[in-house]
Amino acid sequence: MNTQQRYKPIACHLYDHFEIACLHRYDISLTLRDGSTCVGQAIDTAVEDGQEFLLLLSNDQAKRIRLDTIERMDVTSEPREFDKVVLS
Numbered sequence: 543m544n545t546q547q548r549y550k551p552i553a554c555h556l557y558d559h560f561e562i563a564c565l566h567r568y569d570i571s572l573t574l575r576d577g578s579t580c581v582g583q584a585i586d587t588a589v590e591d592g593q594e595f596l597l598l599l600s601n602d603q604a605k606r607i608r609l610d611t612i613e614r615m616d617v618t619s620e621p622r623e624f625d626k627v628v629l630s
Contacts, residue, residue: 549593550610559627560596573614
């Protein structure tokens, strides 16, 4: 997905799930709207220039993923407070 497109904020109740994933450092699998996937540990959220991002630690590298490019988040850690979040 082209991240140069105008940012579309996600709903607050969905954002809360990303915050919980980071708080517990959940291992997650993300499916992006362009069909690609990212796997890693949720470490933080960030806001830059009015855009919200998830910081994901994957293969010892931090990746910054814009929240409106995410279609689905699956939590693979145990124990967990939720299994998945679908944003579409």
